[in-house]
Amino acid sequence: MAAKPLTKTQLVAALAEGAELDKKTAAATLDALTSIVTKEVTDGGAVTLPGIGKIYCRERPERMVRNPATGEQIKKDADKVVKVTIAKALKDSVNG
Template sequence: MTKSELIDKMAKEAGISKVAAGAALNSFMDGVSKALKKKEGKVTLVGFGTFSKVRRKARKGRNPQTGEPIKIKAGNVVKFKAGKKLKDAI
């Protein structure tokens, strides 16, 4: 499902315009992004799941084309853990 398909579905089910649904979705995504930027960034949606920020350590990798070793920098990544209702729905 693409972002535009999700906006269409939100607008139809909530009985609002596509513009309002798009604004709501953008606001949600901005809110999650801002919360994850904080030091202990975590967003929990009960029943749906939890978005959390995890720090990955620097590590060694391998270039798949040449096979030569490379260094991969440390960095933050987003982790999502599905909630019970989402797991049961799937």
């Protein structure tokens, strides 16, 4: 079974250690990165994190879906979804 994902506190600690920063600066950096990615993707753009992947927003058209409990067909309005395309380097390192 996979290990538990890193919490924000653990990620900040690892970032601080890896970049030789204090935890306060590392937390501010992580918050700024989150803010930048959120703003860019919300505005319809995309963000590429080198070695990790590309985060972007995609619009889905209006479509018919089925309620699994009743089997009834209902119309779902158009919406937007956030997608992540993983970088080849990360895929290759995971697959050995």
